[in-house]
Amino acid sequence: MKGKKVVLFLLTGLLLNGVVFAQNGWTDLFNGKDLKGWKQLNGEAKYEVLDGVIVGTTVANTPNSFLCTEKNYGDFVLELELFVDPDMNSGIQFRSESLPEYNNGRVHGYQCEVDPSDRAWSAGIYDEARRGWLYTLDINPSAKTALKLGEWNKYRIECIGNSIRTWLNGIPVAHLIDDMTAKGFIALQVHGIGNNKEHEGRQIKWRNIRIKSDNLKPAPYEGVPVVNLVPNNLSEAEKQQGFSLLFDGKSTKQWKSANGENFPEKGWEVENGTLSVLSGVNGGDIVTRKEFGPFEFKFDFMFTEGANSGVKYGIGNNGSSIGLEYQILDDEKHPDAKNGVVGNRTLASLYDLIPAEKENRFVKGANQWNRGRILVFPDGKVQHWLNGRKVVEYTRSNNIYRALVARSKYADYEGFGMAEKGPILLQDHHDTVHFRSLKIREL
CATH class of the missing domain: 2.60.120.560 (Exo-inulinase; domain 1)
Structure with missing residues (x-):
């Protein structure tokens, strides 16, 4: 016993x-x-x-x-x-x-x-x-x-x-x-x-x-959305979800000038794993060489004090830089935050059309990294996310969207924002803004 x-x-x-x-x-x-x-x-x-x-x-x-x-x-x-x-x-x-x-x-x-x-x-x-x-x-x-x-x-x-x-x-x-x-x-x-x-x-x-704590084996991947904070890193789970890098921290080969076939010789630089547009140089907007239909685009960005920039999509034949814009702005220091209507030019807003929800925004200020996310679904629904929170949602082509466009600076652009396929654009607004961890998958 x-x-x-x-x-x-x-x-x-x-x-x-x-x-x-x-x-x-x-x-x-x-x-x-x-x-x-x-x-x-x-x-x-x-x-x-x-x-x-x-x-x-x-x-x-x-x-x-x-x-x-x-x-x-x-x-x-x-x-x-x-x-x-x-x-x-x-x-x-x-x-x-x-x-x-x-x-x-x-x-x-x-x-x-x-x-x-x-x-x-x-x-x-x-x-x-x-x-x-x-x-x-x-x-x-x-x-x-x-x-x-x-x-x-x-x-x-x-x-x-x-x-x-x-x-x-x-x-x-x-x-x-x-x-x-x-x-x-x-x-x-x-x-x-x-x-x-x-x-x-x-x-x-x-x-x-x-x-x-010994002899550990990761649990099988279960399809949960991934937040990856390691700069320019593509995890195995993200690969399984269909994401690819548009910038690996070194090469700009997937980008070109919005007005030409080459990457700008001035105004943009790659340093320490960061793709930056520089103030006072006027290198011009850049776009992806590849065009995308419905997609999910994840990106980190850091604006300097008082800076203005944006990420554009839905770009059609109305001009190389005309499209829907995820606004990047220092709301505290840039005057454009007070322009437009009801704050529709503030950070993460659909520029000049729909303001980001202020109560839901988690904002990192100037010289801090923020996480952006844009989803364009096959049914026309579009979402803007900022630091893990959805701040804008709308549907392209419905009556509300058309009414908003008709009252905006884009009223004269026929079919504005309705392109079924197009490049992603990073804007040069003559202020220094940094980008990294640019990832995309088609939906």
């Missing part, structure tokens, strides 16, 4: 310093009894173990609180279950850090979101105290129903190399490619509530927290 107990103990796991090393490569990060192997940073929310569960409770007048693993992890698969108050926001930090030289030890890094609100971005990816939202669920709206209120929910996070993926209750949610931080701790967040006494005492609970 004693021998059987020893065998059973070895099969179920070895308890050491409060951490259970389980079978099949999994390690339990929580022993079900106490918080050995964890430490609390930043805020003063209450963490305790009750009935084999970690319970976090909100406390007023304290910042975000984090219960962090004492050990750092690089590549891993993390699984846990959580139960969240429906009026509470939380998150799971991973590859995160707390450094004296960074905001006085403020916890920062990747966070897998816990969001029971109507926004429903649970298992999206946020960069806590650093870059903000990296992967919103607007990008993958089919996953918005994955979180179950009033129930235990199972989260899974897979980090292998620069690939970061999340699942919620078995539903694939986010797929991020990023290389900013390769290693860090895991933490359970209790979000700060300010001085709101009504929200004090709300709880989130965690259990069955386990990690695997």
Whole structure:
């Protein structure tokens, strides 16, 4: 009998310093009894173990609180279950850090979101105290129903190399490619509530927290939209989706002058993986050598202070540079932001026709990288996206679109924006603007 107990103990796991090393490569990060192997940073929310569960409770007048693993992890698969108050926001930090030289030890890094609100971005990816939202669920709206209120929910996070993926209750949610931080701790967040006494005492609970960090194999690709933050990189998942690079960080061979067959000899330059139009030189607009029908175009852009530029599409026979325009503009410093009608010349707007939704925009200001996205569907629907949020949607050819054109500066251009196929254009508006990670796929 004693021998059987020893065998059973070895099969179920070895308890050491409060951490259970389980079978099949999994390690339990929580022993079900106490918080050995964890430490609390930043805020003063209450963490305790009750009935084999970690319970976090909100406390007023304290910042975000984090219960962090004492050990750092690089590549891993993390699984846990959580139960969240429906009026509470939380998150799971991973590859995160707390450094004296960074905001006085403020916890920062990747966070897998816990969001029971109507926004429903649970298992999206946020960069806590650093870059903000990296992967919103607007990008993958089919996953918005994955979180179950009033129930235990199972989260899974897979980090292998620069690939970061999340699942919620078995539903694939986010797929991020990023290389900013390769290693860090895991933490359970209790979000700060300010001085709101009504929200004090709300709880989130965690259990069955386990990690695997050896002999990892990526899960099969499941078709989730990819956000790739590695400059000019085309991931295997993006290749499977049909994307190709229009700029690899070095060559301009896929581009030419809008008014000729060669790339401009002046006014544009390639340096440090960036394609830039320069102020005061007048190199002219550039267009892709290839023409595209319905497409999805992803691009990073950085405008300098007070700059103006744009990405044009739907270009037909009305002039080499006349077409629908995704506006690129420093709204704070360029006067054109106040021209037009109801803000239809501001950043990410359909220039001179439809303003970008201001409430939904995540804007990075001058000299910071923004992520643009244009989708032109076969049925005529068109969308503009900015930093993971849809800010413009319209349908070419319907009566609303025709009325808008009739009231715009394009009223005299017959068939404006209606070309079924055409090049993509990057505008030279005589200001310095930088581009990278130019990717396209036909729909």
